[in-house]
Amino acid sequence: MKGSERRKELIGWLETEGSLSLLDIVERFGISKMTAHRDLEALEARHALKRIHGGAVALEKPATAPAAATAAPLPSFTGTAQGSCVICFRPTGQHLLYSLTLNNGEQRLTCCPHCGVSAHLMLGDQVAMALTADYLTGRPHPVQGSFFVLGSAAVPCCRPSILTFEDQAMAQRFQTGFGGTLGRLEDAIGYLQEEMSLHREGEGCPHCAGQARRD
Numbered sequence: 001m002k003g004s005e006r007r008k009e010l011i012g013w014l015e016t017e018g019s020l021s022l023l024d025i026v027e028r029f030g031i032s033k034m035t036a037h038r039d040l041e042a043l044e045a046r047h048a049l050k051r052i053h054g055g056a057v058a059l060e061k062p063a064t065a066p067a068a069a070t071a072a073p074l075p076s077f078t079g080t081a082q083g084s085c086v087i088c089f090r091p092t093g094q095h096l097l098y099s100l101t102l103n104n105g106e107q108r109l110t111c112c113p114h115c116g117v118s119a120h121l122m123l124g125d126q127v128a129m130a131l132t133a134d135y136l137t138g139r140p141h142p143v144q145g146s147f148f149v150l151g152s153a154a155v156p157c158c159r160p161s162i163l164t165f166e167d168q169a170m171a172q173r174f175q176t177g178f179g180g181t182l183g184r185l186e187d188a189i190g191y192l193q194e195e196m197s198l199h200r201e202g203e204g205c206p207h208c209a210g211q212a213r214r215d
């Protein structure tokens, strides 16, 4: 199969399935990882898809864009996204940012929704509100309305992976490709609590172990 045909077929699959992992692409076409990478790069350059860690997702159709454009002003991360995660001290960036505003008005930033959910566990009732970035668009939105994909194969930051999506359909499409379970904030909190109790003894991530000792 010629490269151009393969890329056309790849886009077709992506449109049907919403997301493809690099391994899917390698297996289905019987090509090398390198070639799969190059295809995704070329297609992203043409704005035919969005590359994500370990694969690619379909872009939303422009037809759905006007609705978002006329919607109420979007919440935004106040202040700067630069800082370090209050849970694991990794530097924070805009893309996976999760920000918590406390009852006293102070803001706490975390590197990704994994640490954001850890922060809910740690801070409890002190949290007045929280915003999280959509994993695909980077757009901040209130965590209460967010869809959480828990424990998928895509781990852009902390493990176990917790990623947030503003749009339920996109979260489901992502989950189809990358696994994990879909839930809301309460589910994410429960999920991490369970993970922490599993890590209570022995190895596991250092901050989770630290959290587990607190209760």
Ligand SMILES: [Zn+2]
Pocket: 085, 086, 087, 088, 089, 090, 110, 111, 112, 115, 158
């Ligand atoms: Zn962190």
Ligand SMILES: [Zn+2]
Pocket: 090, 111, 112, 113, 114, 115, 157, 158
């Ligand atoms: Zn993180």
